[in-house]
Amino acid sequence: MKPSIAYQQHREAIRRIVECHRARNPRVFGSTLHGRDSEESDLDILIDTTEETSLFEVVVNFQMPT
Helix, strand or coil: CCHHHHHHHHHHHHHHHHHHCCCEEEEEECCCCCCCCCCCCCCEEEEECCCCCCHHHHHHHCCCCC
């Protein structure tokens, strides 16, 4: 599945996960943003951290359903 399709299907779940870890403003960048993604592409997401954010926790605990 192309990341752009996965992102559209899971957009709200991504937002909830980011908020759950006290981060904010998830944004897509890279090939998905520019409409050049393929099934081999990854999904690049940039988030804004806060003083309460544990980026390690976000990365380790994030697993998007397939």
